[in-house]
Amino acid sequence: MAEMKTAAYICSGCELGDKLDVAQLTKIAQKEGKMALVREHAFLCNEEGVQMIRDDIEKEAVTHICIAACSRRAKTEAFNFPTVAMSRANLREGVIWVIAEGEQHDEVRQEMANDYVRMGCAEIKKMILPQGNPNHAHNKRLLVVGGGMSGMTSALEAAEAGYDIVIVEKEAQLGGWAAKLWKRVPFKQPFAEPQDTGLTELAAKVSAHPRITVHLSSTVAETSGAPGRFSVQVKGAAGITTEEVGGIVQATGFTTYDLNKLPELGGGKANVVDQAGLEALARSANGATIKRADGKEVKSVVFVQCAGQRDETGTHLAYCSGHCCATSVKQAMYFKDANPQVDTVVMFTDLRLPGMGEDFYRSAQQKGVIFTKGKASAVEASGDGCEVKFRDLILDEDTSLNADLVVLATGQVPNAGVNLEAWNPIVTAAEGGSDEAKQQKIEMQKTSVLNLNYRQGPDMPQLKQGFADSHFICFPYETRRTGIYAAGPVRRPMDMLQATEDATGAALKAIQAVENASIGRAAHPRSGDLSFPTARLEGCTQCKRCTVECPFGAIDEDERRFPVFNESRCRRCGTCMGACPVRVISFENYSVDTVGMQIKAVDMPDEFSERPRILILACENDAYPALDMAGLQHHLYSAFVRAIPVRCLGSVNTIWITDALNSGYDGVMLMGCKHGDNYQCHFVKGSELANYRMSKIDDTLKQLGLEKERVITHEVAITDNARVAKLINEYVEKINEIGMSPMKGFN
C-alpha cells in the first residue's frame, strides 16, 4: 500500500470566509493537524476546486484528505474521491449556520471551527481506505420457503427478473391457504363482487417456469452460510437434497386461530364454523345455496367479527388480522348471491375495510347484507341452530339473534418458527448441562422453519405476537437476518392483495442482497459500504458480547469461542465495536481510534475560562441530519458543543465517554433513534443497546467523582430540527449550573 500522504482543503465559500478567519484554520491544519498539504479555496465544490483535489491525488500522491467545508451530507457528488480516504470538517451546517451572528460571538465561533479542523485532521490520520469484503460470495439463486400466494408471487417475480428459484413447500401441492378459498376479496374495479382466486393458473405458471424448481412435501432441515453463499438442506420424501442459494424469502404464512379456544363463542360446537370452515362449505356448494355440515340449507347466518382477536384480556390474539372484515363481507355475499332471501348479519365493533374495501362494503349493503354494530358475548345452541347473544352498541342494549349458522372471524397466527427470546435461555440452560433443557431444545427445534445454524438461533427474531421482526416503521421489508426476507402474513397480518405486494417487495430485497454480496458491499441501510469489521483476535477475551449483541446474528463463534465474522451478513452498524470491552473490533474507516482521536483533538479551555466543552455523539441516520437541518433552518445553538457523527449509537464504545470526561469535557450528549417496540433505529437494536450501556455509565461517573448529569442520552428523530438546538441550549445551561468539570488540565 502506498505511503500515507495527507492533505487538508479549507473552503471559504458559502460565507465561510466572511464569518471565519480562514488563515487561522489553515495554520491549525498545518501546525496542529500536521497535514502535509493545506490549500484554501473560495469555492471548493465547483469544478475548479474539485479538479485541484483530483490533481493533488494524481500528481502529489495524496492518499488521505480532510475537507473543511460543509457537512459530510452535503456536496457528496462533488466530493467523491473513491481512491482516497476522506474526512469532513463541518464548518457550514455545524458552525456558521448555527452560531449567532455578531462580533461578540466571533471568538467562540472561530474556536469551534478550529476544533472541527483539528478533529477532521485527527480522524483522517486514523482512517484506511476500505477495500471491500474479500470473501465475495457469488451465488444469486433464491430460495423461497412456502408455496402459497406470497411464496409463488415472490418466486415468479424474481424468476421474471432473471433469477433462478427454489421453492420448498411442505404440502403435497402448491397454493397454501389461498387454494382453499371459494373466491377471493376483489382486487379489481369495481371492487364489488368476490373474484376467482386465480390460484390454479398461478400454480401452473410456477410449476412450468424454466427458472423455478419446486420441492413439494418438503421442509428445510438446515440453513447455513451467508448472503451469496447459503447452503440449504431440503428434506423431502426422497431424503435430503442440498440447495446452494444466495438469498432466501420466507413466505410461510399463517395458521388460523384455534376455534376450540373460543368455547364461549360456540367454538367446537355444531353449526359454528370459522372463516376457513365456511370456505369449505362454499366450495362444496359450488355456487348453489350453502348447506351446513348436517346438510340443511342455511337460511340465516351471523358473522361474528374479531372472534378471539383484539383481545385485551391477554387470553386470545391481541391484534387485528386485517383481512377478516373483508372476508366476512365476501362470505356474506356467497349467501346473498346464491339466494337473496338468506338473512346475513355481520356483527362488528369496528368495521375495517382498508383500501378499496369501502366499495366492497357498500356493494354488500346494496345486496342487503345487514351490518350490526355489536359485541357478541355468547353463541349457544338454540332449536335447530344457534342463538348469538350480543350487546347492541348503537341501541345500547343486550339482545340476541337466531341463525342457522354462525361464522367466527378468527385471526391469523404467523408460522414464524422458533421464538428466539424463549430459545436463548433454554440453550444457555442446555449448555449448562440441564437435561430438561436439552429435551426442550430438541422439541423446540422441531418447530423451526429455517433451521439456521446461526449462533443466535434457528429462525428470524420476532418483534411481538410471534411475527418476524421487520423494521415496520421505516423499512418494512427488512428483517434481522441479512439476505433472508419475510413476506406475507408471517411478517404481519394481511390479506391476499397485500401479501402479493409484500412478496414482490421481499423478492426485490433478496435480489438486492445477493447483488451486494457478490461485490462485497454492505446491504441496507449502509448499502454500498465497502468497509467491514475485523477483530484482533489475539486481544479477544472470548466474552461473547459481540456475538450475542449483533442485531443481525452476523457473528458466529468458532470452537474456541472466538468470534467468526460473516461479512455479508453484517450491516456495518458497529454494534460489535461498541460492545467490545477490550476494543479489538474495528472497521478500516471507523474505529475506536477514528472517533477517539477526534475527541482528544479538541482544544480544552481551562476550568476558569467559563467556556465548557460538550461532546455530542450523534447517530448519522437521524440525529446528525437533524443537526444539519437545524443549521439549514437557522435554529441557533451554543458554540460550546463539538458533534461527531457515529454509525449508530450501538457503535459507541464507553471508552469514548470515559476518555472525553477524563480529558476535561464538561458533558457528553448522546443522540440516537427511538428504541423499544416502535423503534426507529436503522439497526433495530443499536439505540436500545446504547441506552442500556449508558444506564451503566453512572458507576464510571461516580468513580470519577462526577455528577450523573454529565452524560445524557436523547432520542432524536430526523424531524427534530428545532428540538436539537433547544436540547443543546438547555444542556449547556444545565452544565453551567453544575459547574465546569474538575477533570480539566490533568491530561
Next chain:
Amino acid sequence: MTVQNQQAVARYRNDFLREVEERVEDGEWVKMCMQCGVCAGSCPLGNAWQHTPQKLFMMIRAGKREEVLTSDAMWMCTSCYNCIVRCPRKLPITHIMHGLANYAHRLNIAPKGQPTREVAKLFWNNLAKTGRVNELKFSLAMYFKDGFVQGIKNAMAMQSVGLGLVKAKRLNPMELFGGHKCKDTGSFNKMIAKAREIEDRKKGFTS
C-alpha cells in the same frame, strides 16, 4: 291498530327494512348507513330526540317497527339539512326523516298530539285549500289546535308578537276574510288528490 297499519304488518311480516325500502320516501337508502354517527352530532336538536337518525336506521335494520314508527324523533327535524351535507355515505337523511314521519302519520301511529305533527298537518291543509299559505289563518289554527280556551291563552301570549307584525305590515288582519289564493282552487285540489292516488297505488296502500 289502524286498518292501514294492520295491512302493513300483514304485508311485510317481520321485514321492516323491506317495508321502509318500499314505502318510505328514500327508504332504500337506510341499508347504506355505516353507523358513524355524524348525523347525530350534526343535528341542532340532536339532544332533544328520543332517537338520532343513526339509531333509527339501526332500529329499522333490527326490525323495531313499533318503536321506530311511534318515535317522536322524526318530528324534531328542523329541515336544516346539516345531516345531509355531512353524511359521508351521502344518505338523504333529512328526506328519510320526513319520509318516516309521513309514513307513521299515514298509518296513524305517530305520537298523538305531537306538536310538529299538528303544525305540519295544519300547514299542508292550509295551503292545499287555496294553493297559498294564509299566515294569519295558519297562526290562529295553531293557537286553537288544543281547543278554544288554550287557543285564547296562546293567542294572548303571542299578542305582542302579532301586534308588532301588524304594525310592521307583515301580518294583515284582513287576510281572515279571503286573502291570497290560486285562481282555480278546485283543479288545484284535484291535482293533489290525483298525486296522492298515484302514490298510494304505487306504495301498495289499499285504502
Next chain:
Amino acid sequence: MAKKQYAYYPGCSSQKGASASNFSTSLDVMCDKLGVQLNEIPDWNCCGASIGYAEGGELPRLAIGARNLALAEQNLPGQDMVSGCPACWLASRETADRLNAHGNLMSETNEALKEVGLNFKGSVKPRHMVEVMVEDIGFEAMKQAVVKPLQGLKIAGYVGCQTNRPFGIAGESFENPQYLDKMIEAVGAEAVAKFDQKVTCCGGALAFSEPEKAQKQIRSIIESAYDHGAEMIVTPCQLCQANVEVYQSEINKKQGTKFAMPVVYYSELMSVAYGGNAKQSGLDGHIIQPKKLQDIAK
C-alpha cells in the same frame, strides 16, 4: 342596457301583508339598479315548504312544485326561475332535480298536473336570488352600484340553513360560506369575521311547534352576534329573518335578556346603499328598528 329577465317566484311570505312583505319591497330598488327584471309567474302556488312533508307525502309535494315550474316554463319560456325565499327555491330545485333524474316520477307527476291542464318538460332551472346576485351580477357590479356606502356598520352575516344546504351557492363551503360577508363588504359595511353561528339553524318551522328548542337556537345566534360586536344581523332567508327578529321579545321576557338586535335582508342593505329611502328599502317592516340603517337611508 337591456335588463336580465327572470321568472319570479315570490312565495307566500313575500306577498303583500305577509311576514316577508318588506323583502319584496326592498327588491325593487336593488333589482332596478343591478339591471334585473323579475317577471312574476302567473298564479303560482305555495311550495309546500319543508314542513309540508307530514301530510303532503312525496308525490303531492312534487306535484305542487311541478305546477310552478310548468307555469314558468309555459308563460316565461327561456327564463330561469328565481325565488327570494330559500324554502321555495329548495322545494322547486328538489322537484326539478328529482323529476329530471327519475323518468317514472316525471310521468306520474305530469299525470297529476293534467288536472290543472299543465305539463312539465323539465327545462326550467330554479335558482335562488342570491345565486343571481353572485353568479350573474357579481360582487364588483354590486359594489359599483353603491351611492351611499354603509360605512361604519358592523354586520353579522347570518346565512342560515336552506340557502346553504343541501345545495348552497356553487363553490362555497357548507360550514363557512363567504358570499354573504362579501355582499356586506360590497356595500361598504364591515362583516363580522368570526361570527360562529353563521350557518346555525334558527329552528325553522319548529319555532311554532317546539318554541323552547327553537328559541334556544335563536338565542345562541343573537348572542354570538353581540359577542362579535355586530350592530345588526343580515340574512338571505325569510324564515330566519322572522324567527330571529320576532322572538327576541319572547326570549327577553322569559329569560331576562335585553336583546334588541335588528335583523334585515341583504336586499335592504343593497337598496339603502343604492340610494333607496327607508320606505323603498322596506326598513319600515321591522319590529326591532334598524336605526343605523334608517339613518343612512334618510
